Amino acid sequence: MLSKQLHPPIIVFSMVFILTFALSVSSPPMDTEKGRRKVVHVLEDESGAVIVQTAPGKVVTHRGGSITLPCRFHHEPDNTDPARIRIKWTKVTDALQFEDVFVALGKQQRVFGSYQGRVFLEQAGRGDASVIIQNVTLEDYGRYECEVTNDMEDDTGFVNLDLEGVVFPYYVREGRYKLNYHQAEDACKHQDAILASHAQLHKAWLDGLDWCNAGWLEDGSVQYPISHPRDQCGRKDTPAGVRNYGYRHKGDERYDAFCFTSKPNGKVYFLKRFKKVNYAEAVKACIRDGSAVAKVGQLYAAWKFQLLDRCEAGWLEDGSIRYPIVNPRSRCGGSQPGVRHLGFPDKKFRLYGVYCFCKNPEETTGGSKVTQSLKRSLPKWKSSNSTPMNITNVT
Incomplete structure (x- = not known):
């Protein structure tokens, strides 16, 4: 008696399942796409999709130079009010950490931290989100993210900033x-x-x-x-x-x-003297010459960029004795170019020459270059995945 009461519901459930399955199989393929976020935005949101493109490869400059971080954006459809576009640049300092660099919403702009007074929009026409970094520092080296947001749509691209230098x-x-x-x-x-x-x-x-x-x-x-x-x-x-x-x-x-x-923001030179000096005398000699005792990094940079070649050992700021060789010769420490290191002698009793560093009176801003031209290297616009995001305050 109990089994007879259970049979009708089972039959009804089976018929519902078969009917549902048949409807899903017979539905046009396009219906399954309606639940996807990108299709919903394109069809129902008037703002349209944002597509960001950056130059592949990397851009290269040196310390003190100026460089453009290239980034362009495009809308589909292209009918967006420029005042509603937010452009944000951040530096990727770690896998999950970002440092704010620059943000613009319409005509409002803000530059953050050490980038203040050095970062500006290039403003090379419609769809240009590129920024210019002036007086580049060693700390500017790294990976940057360009994010463009339009109401409910955003997209990002990355630019690698490299520096000419020496390890x-x-x-x-x-x-x-x-x-x-x-x-x-x-x-x-x-x-x-x-x-x-x-x-x-x-x-x-x-x-x-x-x-x-x-x-x-x-x-x-x-x-x-x-x-x-x-x-x-x-x-x-x-x-x-x-x-x-x-x-x-x-x-x-x-x-x-x-x-x-x-590249050093000054010049390293070997101070010519009639006699060798200890460390304290070396410090005073550079000061009297309007300079300071050179640091190790400054001597390496001078060897790399000034092609400083001097077969005379001299004091550096850390108390070490070194000298730079661009053209190796047997009497100057071997067959390979480089900065020779003679260790850390007694500062009071050991006598050597000295390398001084004279800082440039003004920071330079020239000499930058881009390894790959943006116009030549950017492919044609194409769609990419984007994440909905509302425009908020310029932060």
Whole structure:
């Protein structure tokens, strides 16, 4: 008796399921697209889609230069009020961290932090969201995001800003492997440099950098470049390359540092004197000459950009003795170009020459370049996924 009462509902449910399935199979394919966010916006939202394009590759300049971060946007359909467009530039400082650079909503504009007075919209016509960065600093190096928002639609693109420069290994007077991450970061800054990125270290290795001691990089990893494998540097039978210890504890573990610097904002020169001096006398001699004792990063930059070549050892600001060689000769420390390092001698009793640094009276803004022209490299406009977003305050 009980089984007879259960049968009718089961039959009804089966008929409903079969009917529903048949309707779904027989529905036109276009109906299944109506639930997708992009189709809904295109058909029902008058603002239309926003499409952002940036130049592939990277843009390159040097410290003190000016550079354009290229970014263009397009609407589908193209009937949007320019006053409702928000343009925002941020710097990607980490995988999930962003630093505000610039934002504009119509005629309202705001520049943030250290970028104030240096960042401006290029304003090269309709659909141009490019910004110009003037007096580029070492800290400007990195990856930038260009975001364009129109009411409920937005899209983003990325631009990589690279600097012409030089990577150099650095350790302190106390010896090798004495720096935690934060100390390494400070040491590079004190020598007119920043911690190098992996890309910068890899490029330096391709250019021949060979260094057997591991050092911190800006991402918190510890690496070192080997061009000529040998047993004392991780075995002779291992291939050349950039050896990687991975990410290390920034506070507890200690290594050297790999620093990066770019074109100096002044000139490094060897101070000609009739006699050699100790460290204190070297400092006074540069001051009397209207300069200061050169930092390590400044000497490397002068070697790279000024082609400073001097076969005379001299004091630097950190108390080390170094000299730059562009054209190697046997009496000047070997067959390879580079900055020779003679260590950290006694500041009071050891006598050497001195390298001084004279700062430019005004910051330069020229000499920038773009590795790939935006007009030549941008492909034709094409759709990309976008995320709905309302325009809010200019922040």
